[in-house]
Amino acid sequence: MSNALTTEIKGDLDAIVEAFLYLYTESRRLTKEIAARHGLTGPQLTVVKMLEALGELPLSRLSEKIRAQNSTVTGIVDRMEREGLVTRVRSAADRRVVHIQLTAKGASLARGVQVEPMDIFRDALSTLSAEEARSLLRVLRKVARRVESKVEEAAEAEAKRGTES
Amino acid sequence: MSNALTTEIKGDLDAIVEAFLYLYTESRRLTKEIAARHGLTGPQLTVVKMLEALGELPLSRLSEKIRAQNSTVTGIVDRMEREGLVTRVRSAADRRVVHIQLTAKGASLARGVQVEPMDIFRDALSTLSAEEARSLLRVLRKVARRVESKVEEAAEAEAKRGTES
DNA sequence: GGCTAAAATTTTCTACACGAAACATTCACC
DNA sequence: GGTGAATGTTTCGTGTAGAAAATTTTAGCC
Numbered sequence: 012m013s014n015a016l017t018t019e020i021k022g023d024l025d026a027i028v029e030a031f032l033y034l035y036t037e038s039r040r041l042t043k044e045i046a047a048r049h050g051l052t053g054p055q056l057t058v059v060k061m062l063e064a065l066g067e068l069p070l071s072r073l074s075e076k077i078r079a080q081n082s083t084v085t086g087i088v089d090r091m092e093r094e095g096l097v098t099r100v101r102s103a104a105d106r107r108v109v110h111i112q113l114t115a116k117g118a119s120l121a122r123g124v125q126v127e128p129m130d131i132f133r134d135a136l137s138t139l140s141a142e143e144a145r146s147l148l149r150v151l152r153k154v155a156r157r158v159e160s161k162v163e164e165a166a167e168a169e170a171k172r173g174t175e176s
Numbered sequence: 177m178s179n180a181l182t183t184e185i186k187g188d189l190d191a192i193v194e195a196f197l198y199l200y201t202e203s204r205r206l207t208k209e210i211a212a213r214h215g216l217t218g219p220q221l222t223v224v225k226m227l228e229a230l231g232e233l234p235l236s237r238l239s240e241k242i243r244a245q246n247s248t249v250t251g252i253v254d255r256m257e258r259e260g261l262v263t264r265v266r267s268a269a270d271r272r273v274v275h276i277q278l279t280a281k282g283a284s285l286a287r288g289v290q291v292e293p294m295d296i297f298r299d300a301l302s303t304l305s306a307e308e309a310r311s312l313l314r315v316l317r318k319v320a321r322r323v324e325s326k327v328e329e330a331a332e333a334e335a336k337r338g339t340e341s
Numbered sequence: 342g343g344c345t346a347a348a349a350t351t352t353t354c355t356a357c358a359c360g361a362a363a364c365a366t367t368c369a370c371c
Numbered sequence: 372g373g374t375g376a377a378t379g380t381t382t383c384g385t386g387t388a389g390a391a392a393a394t395t396t397t398a399g400c401c
Contacts, residue, residue, distance in 0.1 A: 023309045024301045028294055030316040035200050036243065037323055052385065071350065078201055083387050085352060090385075107350040107395045132196075135322035136189045143315050144188045150304065150312045151195040157300035158202050208388090217357065236378060248359050250380060255357075272367045272378040 038132040049124055054079075054087050056124065059096065059113070063121035067100070067112035096120065203297040210291050219244075219252050221289065224261065224278070228286035232265070232277035261285065 039053065046056035057077050062068065068076070074084045088111055091097045096117035102108035113121065139147065204218065211221035222242050227233065233241070239249045253276055256262045261282035267273035278286065304312065 023306075023313050024298055027301055027309065027313050027316060028298055030313065030320050031196075031200070031297075032294075033320055034316065034323060035196070054386070069350085078197065079386090080388055081351065082353080082389075086386070105350085105396070109351065132319075132323065133189055133193060135319045136192055138322050139315065139318065141188075143318075144192065146311060147315045148188050148192050148195065150308050151192060151199065153304065153308075154297075154300045155195050155198055157303050158199060158206075158296065219358065234378085244358085245360050246379060247361080247381080251358070254380095270368070270378085274379065 034132065045124070049120060051120075055091055055096070058084075058087060058091065058111075059117060059121045060124070062097065062111065062113045063118065067110045069102070069108045069110055073111055091117070199297065199300075203294060206296045207291075207294065210289070214285060214289055216285075220256055220261070223249075223252060223256065223276075224282060224286045225289070225292050227262070227276065227278045228283065232275045234267070234273045235276055238276055256282070 042056065043053040046053050049056070051059065054077065058073065061073065061076055065076075070084055070088065071081055073088075074081045077084070079087075088097060088099070092099060095114055097111050097113055100110045100112060102110055136144065207221065208218040211218050214221070216224065219242065223238065226238065226241055230241075235249055235253065236246055238253075239246050242249070244252075253262060253264070257264060260279055262276050263279055265275045265277060267275055301309065301312075
């Protein structure tokens with residue numbers, strides 16, 4: 012476990028983690044900067060663009076899309092509603108559900124912002140060849156599967172601790 | 177720009193972005209969960225591990241290390257001090273400087289937590305073959321370079337706008 | 342049909358994290 | 372001794388999540 016080869020691989024892994032973190036934080040920073048240019052926060056821009064692309068959405072659907080909890084999105088929508096960017100509409104079909112929809116003001120703002128969130132990242136990715144993209148996707152999926160199984164292991168360990176007590 | 181091939185590549189790119197976000201959010205969530213098991217928050221675990229590895233640090237040094245603003249770290253250290261995990265010590269040499277150091281309680285806690293932040297991600301990466309790791313690193317670096325140049329372009333455009341006004 | 346229990350959806354409440362800007366203190370330099 | 376930079380804190384608005392509460396729907400049962 013401590014010969015030259017494994018040391019080299021370990022260095023590669025650290026470099027991958029570093030590159031990964033760099034890409035993530037930088038993409039977030041850029042999104043935020045673009046949003047600020049239009050008087051929005053990062054998450055607000057994400058929401059505006061999501062609604063522009065998909066039309067009105069139940070709050071919980073929106074939460075899933077932006078990978079946040081309902082309680083988080085409630086706050087974001089509160090502030091956007093205060094600014095007149097979106098409105099809440101009770102669903103007639105299922106009155107538990109609240110649809111979030113863009114106002115005219117929100118929609119026009121959405122049209123005005125050219126760059127979608129993550130577009131810089133996507134744009135950088137588009138410089139990859141088809142082979143490179145495919146290979147990257149394959150490797151990321153492999154890593155994702157591995158993380159996923161880790162998550163399941165942890166959940167099982169958790170459940171086991173539960174039965175013991 | 178709308179034939180079958182480019183459409184397919186576009187789908188790959190979306191999938192890459194999605195996998196990327198999944199990996200990041202999941203790694204953060206797991207770190208947070210491990211921290212919670214020891215009565216800490218995610219950032220607090222990061223700080224504890226950092227201080228264990230490097231010894232006492234000025235607050236601004238700590239801020240750099242964990243990629244956060246001084247104002248953010250002030251709050252984190254406040255809460256950790258309240259819990260008796262760290263102490264603030266004014267530097268005798270430069271009285272502007274506040275050294276953050278682990279207490280006995282903080283140090284013993286640090287020893288008790290095996291997993292460092294991002295270890296889950298690193299662990300998942302370690303299932304890659306040497307070739308895969310090298311290829312992933314190469315592609316990520318290519319993307320990172322591309323993002324970097326985008327950032328510089330934006331900075332120049334910003335500067336130009338500045339001189340015009 | 343009407344009642345009750347369970348499930349689904351959203352909001353409220355509480356605590357922490359985060360950054361920008363304004364501020365006080367201290368240092369370094371002239 | 373005055374000026375400007377460095378260091379840390381405070382304040383304010385936002386984002387983030389989890390737990391509990393509120394509201395409505397759904398299913399099962401008589």
